[in-house]
Amino acid sequence: MTGMEEWAVLFDLDGTLVDTAPIWWSALGALIDARQPVPAGATDGLLGLTALEAVTTIHRRFGWSGLDPAEDVAEVEVAVRQRYRDGATSWHAEGLHLIAALRADGVPVGLVTSSSRYILDALMVHRGAPRFDVVVCGDDVQRTKPAPDPYLLAARRLGLPPARCAVVEDSPTGLASAVAAGCPVVMIGDHGQPPVVQVASLGRLTVPTLRQLASPAIHQASGDGPRQPTDS
Structure with a gap:
């Protein structure tokens, strides 16, 4: 051109x-819920971030300093991908x-x-x-x-x-x-x-x-x- x-x-x-937002919020909420109760506003401010940025923000927000964000990103992406393939959106x-x-x-x-x-x-x-x-x-x-x-x-x-x-x-x-x-x-x-x-x-x-x-x-x-x- x-x-x-x-x-x-x-x-x-x-x-x-x-x-896609409800699917991402659900997957991120499940990640949090597996470790602690999910407080109100747990996923606030994550709109427009990459999966790694969102998960890293959550780790920092909840003080998960000993955990690997990359492993959590993989878990979240598997959950989101499956929902997409199932026609959830x-x-x-x-x-x-x-x-x-x-x-x-x-x-x-x-x-x-x-x-x-x-x-x-x-x-x-x-x-x-x-x-x-x-x-x-x-x-x-x-x-x-x-x-x-x-x-x-x-x-x-x-x-x-x-x-x-x-x-x-x-x-x-x-x-x-x-x-x-x-x-x-x-x-x-x-x-x-x-x-x-x-x-x-x-x-x-x-x-x-x-x-x-x-x-x-x-x-x-x-x-x-x-x-x-x-x-x-």
Whole structure:
């Protein structure tokens, strides 16, 4: 891709295209419950974190200094992956419709997630799962969201400047990542983040809206080029 009229859309996964939070909260709650009573707010502040970051935060929060976070991450991911494979959640119909409309218009579509490929694979086997031109998972980069690396890597793989890649996100962590990469962003839900474009739901987004967002007439890349991501 080289033409200035070419553009793409990069979607976040968790909470944006699939409602995964209840499954993650359940798995993390079970991890805590196996060792001590689960207090109110035990999983507060974990939205948008990787599994390792979430588990490490829990270890620190409850003083589990003698335990290996990596072992707990493996346990949590096994539980989450099994729930995905059992069909405990599914791809949002609105997202599938939007992705199909973009592809019908010849617009490249990417997925950028902090989840591991091991976890994502359990969702990609669902009937009707969308096809993406590029997929960047948390284990594809050394620094994941909120660092810019995942979105920079996705744009680089598409052969487009970040300013031509409209991002659809639902969390402050993902927003920070996309903005740092130099991508225009649409936030799903009311997060009080002006002047970022916000829509109430994924179903309110259209191809023309996203095309306008990626237009250089309303969004210009910074004169200082964005930092390049590092593959892990």
